[in-house]
Amino acid sequence: MTLLALGINHKTAAVEVREQVAFTPSQLESALTELKHLPSVREAAVLSTCNRTELYCVTEPDGEKTILDWLGRFHGLAVEQLTQCAYHYLDEAAAKHLMRVASGLDSMVLGEPQILGQIKDAYQQARSLKGLGGELERLFQHTFAVAKQVRTETGIGENPVSVAYAAVSLASRIFANFSRSRALLIGAGETIELVARHLREAGIQELIVANRTMERAERLAGDVGGKAITLGDIPKALERADIVIASTASPLPILGKGMVERALKVRRHRPMFMVDIAVPRDIEPQVGNLDDVFLYTVDDLQEVIEENRRHRQVAANQAEELIALGVEHWQHERRVRGAGDLIRRYREQGEALRKASEEQAIAQLARGEDPEKVIRRLTQQLTNKLLHGPTLRLREASGAERHDIIQAAESLLLDPAAPSQDSK
CATH class of the missing domain: 3.30.460.30 (Glutamyl-tRNA reductase, N-terminal domain)
Incomplete structure (x- = not known):
């Protein structure tokens, strides 16, 4: 496998x-x-x-x-x-x-x-x-x-840096003063929670959390001093939002071009910064074609992310060394387990042969056969049965010039301390 x-x-x-x-x-x-x-x-x-x-x-x-x-x-x-x-x-x-x-x-x-x-x-x-x-x-x-x-x-x-942090960092390049900005966050999962905390730390004026489940929206909004709404309330909230960051598990977009166009008219075309972190996307790509909208996807955060990458490269090199050791340890354990399975199967095979020979010998003794002959026959038959398979494989390996198998068999099967026939 x-x-x-x-x-x-x-x-x-x-x-x-x-x-x-x-x-x-x-x-x-x-x-x-x-x-x-x-x-x-x-x-x-x-x-x-x-x-x-x-x-x-x-x-x-x-x-x-x-x-x-x-x-x-x-x-x-x-x-x-x-x-x-x-x-x-x-x-x-x-x-x-x-x-x-x-x-x-x-x-x-x-x-x-x-x-x-x-x-x-x-x-x-x-x-x-x-x-x-x-x-x-x-x-x-x-x-x-x-x-x-x-x-x-x-x-x-x-100094953990995430996609959430990168999104807020990018927003700060467009809105120099968050204390005058309002943010609409769509979703209430871990990523949006991180976005909310970064925005709160940056001094955002107002936070609105929209979610399909009102209970989760209220919980997050309560933690960051924001306001909770349902997804149905988004069109109205969009009219006040300078920053929109979305990350839900919805299979279909939540914000469409028409909804954003109507919000822009009410806003008198004050700019809106949007980041769509979700995959599949929460914001229709066509929204990015509207004037006064700055729409970014998770792929557009690369510049911020690369800066983070440079700062962490030394630690990453250390981490690669730890992972190499981890893989080596995992491989060793896997090989040990593989040998254990082989040993178990080999012992089961040997035990099956021993049991069959034992039952045959007991039956012969029960019939009154000479015990000494039964024992000699038992040991001879058991030796032949145990050696038959390895002997056959060794002959096949020799005929195929598989010297690696011959050498491995010599290491595995022969006891160097045992006396050879030549030494007798």
């Missing part, structure tokens, strides 16, 4: 593609169930964020094509389109990739902490739906330990 990591991310695909491949929360259960039931898949977990969609599977050696075909069918995309932007890693490389992702080294914002929580959510969901077996279970647990070590032993997590 092969460990496979297959996916797309912000480095390989534009937001237009990523939003087509992303799994909404309502799709994850059915997607994971379908993936797990593919003939070549033994274990599976799905990670889907605004910047990446990744599948982690234990599969047959040729399972990658089957999984890629399934991903295309699920989202109604041509496999050729996915192939152009998808990446895949096998075994050691797959383990290393997951550890790098969990440590924030593969994120758009180097070292951002949110991704580890998202991986833990993906792990818990896969576990609850029985998508995990021993291989992925151990990999995720090992990954969490390595990510924790990276956070505690390097400076990768100091």
Whole structure:
């Protein structure tokens, strides 16, 4: 069986593609169930964020094509389109990739902490739906330990910078004084919570939180001294908003061009700054064509993010060393487990042969046969049975000039301390 990591991310695909491949929360259960039931898949977990969609599977050696075909069918995309932007890693490389992702080294914002929580959510969901077996279970647990070590032993997590921070930083370049600005935040998840806290720390005049669930909006608004509204109240709130930042799990846009046009008329065309962090997008791309609207997607935050990347590169190099050690440790444990399974099967085979010979000898004794002859016959038969398989394989290896097998067999099967026939 092969460990496979297959996916797309912000480095390989534009937001237009990523939003087509992303799994909404309502799709994850059915997607994971379908993936797990593919003939070549033994274990599976799905990670889907605004910047990446990744599948982690234990599969047959040729399972990658089957999984890629399934991903295309699920989202109604041509496999050729996915192939152009998808990446895949096998075994050691797959383990290393997951550890790098969990440590924030593969994120758009180097070292951002949110991704580890998202991986833990993906792990818990896969576990609850029985998508995990021993291989992925151990990999995720090992990954969490390595990510924790990276956070505690390097400076990768100091002064946390996220996509949320980058969005607020970009807004500050347009609105020099936040104390005169009003912000409308759409969504109430972790990213919007971070945006709200950054805006509050920057001295924003007014914060409005719009969410499908009023209870969650009220909870976040209460924490940051803002006001909570429902999604139905957005058109009115939009008329007062200088800054709009959206991040929901909605499969369809929440803000359309017409709604924003009407708000701009009421505002007498005072400029609006908008950042759409969501994938799929919450704001129709056509909104960006309107005068007096500055619309950015998560991909447009790259300049702010690159500045952060430069500051954290030293810590990232230290983190890469810890991950290399983590992968080495994971590989060692995996090899030990593999040998353990082989030893168990070999012992079971030997025990089956011993039991069969023992039952035969007991039956012979019960018939009154000479005990000495029975014992001699028993040891001879047992020796022949135990040596038959290895002897046959060694002859085949010798005929095929597989000297590596011959040398390995000599190391495994012969006791150097045992006396040879020549020494007698």
